[in-house]
Amino acid sequence: MKDEPLQSYRKKRDFSLTSEPRGELPGGDRSADDKSTGERIFIVQKHAARNLHYDFRLEVDGVLKSWAVPKGPSMDPKQKHLAIAVEDHPLDYASFEGRIPAGQYGAGTVIVWDTGTYRNLTELDGQIVPVSRALENGHISIWLEGRKLKGGFALTRTGRGWIMVKMRDEEAKPSMNILKAEPASVLSGKTLEEMEKTGD
């Protein structure tokens, strides 16, 4: 039997202590367009937990499929960055930023570093592969229309985790360190350090 969606997410958290959203159960209506190339949301959160990392999340079938990317996304197609698959998050996590209290899972400060929509580009034999299938197969190609991240990106599962890479296209910026150039939240305008001081 398939686990309840978000079961793993909820088990890890005490919602009387953390201000993270509990999340509604995914509705059936948002998964109906899975076979199409319709636009869905993506977000990147910068998270100063025990180790600083970026959380990359894609809306798939009413939840946010999630990876922790220790080095963060890059606009340089030569950079292959490890992306560790983590538990699905609820859709309303997309607007969460603030502090997760000490002692709680993922304790530390979070900002929404980027947000936007994505399109599925994954093809096999000239046919679009649905996102959920592509993830099961271990390879997905997507086009991001974020405030910061733009263009094609690919995620590929390997023996030691997923690898995230910028695809070679007109949006690639090999010499740009986008993490340094654009450090602030796209929601509040705060840097992680400012959020740490002021809270949410």
Ligand code: MN
């Ligand atoms: Mn995280």
